[in-house]
Structure formats: C-alpha cells, structure tokens
Amino acid sequence: MSEQLPVINLMGPTASGKTALACELYERGGFELISVDSALVYKDMDIGTAKPTKDEQALFPHHLIDIISPLEVYSAAQFVDDACVLIDDIHQRGKTPILVGGTMLYFKALLEGLSTNLPGADATVRAEIEAKAEQEGWEAVYAELCAVDVLAGEKFKVSDRQRIIRALEVYKLTGQPITKLQAEQPKNVPYRYTFHNHALLPDRLELHKRIEKRLEIMWKIGFLNEVEDLIKKYDLNENLPSMRAVGYRQVLEFLYNGDRSLKKIQEMEDKALFATRQLAKRQYTWLRSLQESHNFQTYLTIKQAQEDLRNCYG
Structure with missing residues (x-):
C-alpha cells in the first residue's frame, strides 16, 4: 500500500480565529488552503459570511470559495x-493541503465518508413536504x-426542519427509513490520507464577545445593503x-417584512446575534462528537494553537 499523504484539518466555531491561523501557516510555504465552509461557496455573499476580502484572497488563495x-x-x-480532487492535486504539486472552516458536517463527511446509494434530493417531494408544513404545521x-x-x-426535534425533510424525502423515494439505510450501507472513507486534526475551542464567553464584535463590524460595513443587492440580482x-x-x-x-423602523432593525440585529451564538453552540457539539472517534489537538487560545502549529509544521 502506498504511503498515506497528510491533510491538515483546522476546525473551530465561527469567529474563533481559525482562518488567521491557516493564513499564518500558508505564509511559511509548502501549503495550499481549502475552505470548509458551506456559506463561502456562494458568490456575492461576502460580508455576512466573513469571507476573506479580494486582497486577502490574493495573498492567501482559498479553494472552494465563490464557486x-x-x-x-x-x-x-x-x-x-x-x-478529494483538490487534495490529490495539491499533493501532486508537492504541497500539503490545509482544510480550514467551521462546517463540521463537511469535515465529518471527509473523515468518515458518506453513506452510498442514498437517493439524491428530489425537488417535487421536498415541495410536497414543505407544502404540508405550511398547511398543517411542522x-x-x-x-x-x-x-x-x-x-x-x-434523534430529531421538530425544529430540525432540514433533517426532517431529508428523512421523509428518503422514505418517500425508497419506502425505507433513512436510519435503516444509513446503518446498512458501506462508508466511502478516503483511506489514502492521514488526517491531522486541530481545533480551536475558545472559552464560550470570549467567543461570544468576538461574535458580537464581528457582527457590529458587519452592520457598519454594509451587511444590510449586501442582502438588498442580492435580492435585486437573484430571485431569492x-x-x-x-x-x-x-x-x-x-x-x-426583515427586508421582506417591509417595516424599516429602528425597533425592527434592532430586532433583526438581535436575532442575527442569537442565531450566530446558536451556530457556535452547534459547532462545539459537532466538534466534541468528532473528538470521540478521531485524534485531535485542541486549543483554548489562538496563542496556544500558534505555538503548537509552529512546532508541528515549522
């Protein structure tokens, strides 16, 4: 069997500082960056996703952004x-891929593989499920x-709408429960890689402060205007x-509601802050779950991570 090639996974909740760490590693040479973020894939969604700016991307190119x-x-x-295609290409160039982001489902899929032969999404079936939800409630x-x-x-709660839709969709398409199919089907694990997992897990209170500060900056630099422009450009x-x-x-x-009063603006900002904190909470939960099955180096502070990464990848 050929030697397994290294892949560096740099994970963490939103606003934890993982992108800055990845860019610091990139500067040392011999690395390429792959974004692991389900929001950064979208074009024209820049401010609200905290996407690296064009200048930053020129200095620190990321694969899988704006695709x-x-x-x-x-x-x-x-x-x-x-x-996997990118990882193989990067290895062929004699470099090491750094996967950086906060979409833990993507990391889990890469580390553990995905169940095979499950049906793909079906727009008609999904529309039927969503229509029932609108008429009868979730x-x-x-x-x-x-x-x-x-x-x-x-496993699911009423609030897990996307997971409920997917589970019902699979049942309607196959006549079998998704849990049964997942348990029976083999996993497609990319064994040819050796994953080096690193996770930033800052103190919750400290992270909440960073999240609040980041959102304040987003509002100031035009997040609201960005979404208005998106509405004009796309049928959202x-x-x-x-x-x-x-x-x-x-x-x-907020924009579709039509009420632009200061009270409604504040409500919108408060809701966005709460939702971002909830996202961070879910990311912590995902990371803890992944740690149960995989070797991890975890760091409470960015300084700890910097020192360890320097020692690991000099």
Whole structure:
C-alpha cells in the first residue's frame, strides 16, 4: 500500500480565529488552503459570511470559495468529491493541503465518508413536504416522520426542519427509513490520507464577545445593503440553502417584512446575534462528537494553537 499523504484539518466555531491561523501557516510555504465552509461557496455573499476580502484572497488563495450562485445547492457529498480532487492535486504539486472552516458536517463527511446509494434530493417531494408544513404545521410533518422512522423521530426535534425533510424525502423515494439505510450501507472513507486534526475551542464567553464584535463590524460595513443587492440580482426566498445561513435569514425576513423602523432593525440585529451564538453552540457539539472517534489537538487560545502549529509544521 502506498504511503498515506497528510491533510491538515483546522476546525473551530465561527469567529474563533481559525482562518488567521491557516493564513499564518500558508505564509511559511509548502501549503495550499481549502475552505470548509458551506456559506463561502456562494458568490456575492461576502460580508455576512466573513469571507476573506479580494486582497486577502490574493495573498492567501482559498479553494472552494465563490464557486456557485446563491440560487444553487451544494451538498456534503459534492464537497467531499471536490475536496478529494483538490487534495490529490495539491499533493501532486508537492504541497500539503490545509482544510480550514467551521462546517463540521463537511469535515465529518471527509473523515468518515458518506453513506452510498442514498437517493439524491428530489425537488417535487421536498415541495410536497414543505407544502404540508405550511398547511398543517411542522408538528404534523414531524409526526409523519415519527410514524415511518421511529429512530429518526428520536434523534430529531421538530425544529430540525432540514433533517426532517431529508428523512421523509428518503422514505418517500425508497419506502425505507433513512436510519435503516444509513446503518446498512458501506462508508466511502478516503483511506489514502492521514488526517491531522486541530481545533480551536475558545472559552464560550470570549467567543461570544468576538461574535458580537464581528457582527457590529458587519452592520457598519454594509451587511444590510449586501442582502438588498442580492435580492435585486437573484430571485431569492427563505427556503434556499444560501438564505438559511445565519444572518442572511434574519436580514431577508426583515427586508421582506417591509417595516424599516429602528425597533425592527434592532430586532433583526438581535436575532442575527442569537442565531450566530446558536451556530457556535452547534459547532462545539459537532466538534466534541468528532473528538470521540478521531485524534485531535485542541486549543483554548489562538496563542496556544500558534505555538503548537509552529512546532508541528515549522
């Protein structure tokens, strides 16, 4: 068997400082950066995603940024396919790939592989499920899922709308529970790589301060205007994956509501802050789960991470 090639995974919740760390490593030479972020794939979504600026990208090029429009869908399976091609290309150039981001589902898919042969998304089936939710409420849709897939019902909550849609979609397309299919199907694990996993896990209170500061800057530099421009350019709606990104969902709701009063602006900003904190909480949970199955180096502070990464990759 040929020697397994190294892949550096640099993970962390939003606003933890992982991108700056990756760029510092990149400067030492011998590395290329691959973005692991489900929001950075979208063109024209720059401020609300904290996307590296054009100047920053010129200095620190990232693969898998600005690859699709906000109207398109990008899945974990597509990410794994794209990332593996890039990883192989980078190794052929004699360099080491650094995967940096906060979309833990993508990292999990890369580390553990994906169940194969599950049906792809079906727009008609999804539309039927969403129509039922609109007419009868999500509780009714959740009850339907519980009736056909008890295990999924135990794993999901009523608020897990996308997971409920996917589980019901698979059942309607195959006649079998998604949990049964996932348990039975083999995993497609890219064994040819050796993953070196590093995670920034800052103190929650410190992270909340960073999140609040980042959002304050986003509002000042024109996040609201960015979403207004997106609405003019694209036929957007709240069900698009791009518009389910934290911040964008809250701004879109505010703009479509039509009330531009200071009170409503403050409500929008508060909702975006809360949603971002909830995202960070979910990212912590994902990371803790991944740590149970994979070797990790974790850091409480950026300084700790810098020192260790210098020692590891000099």
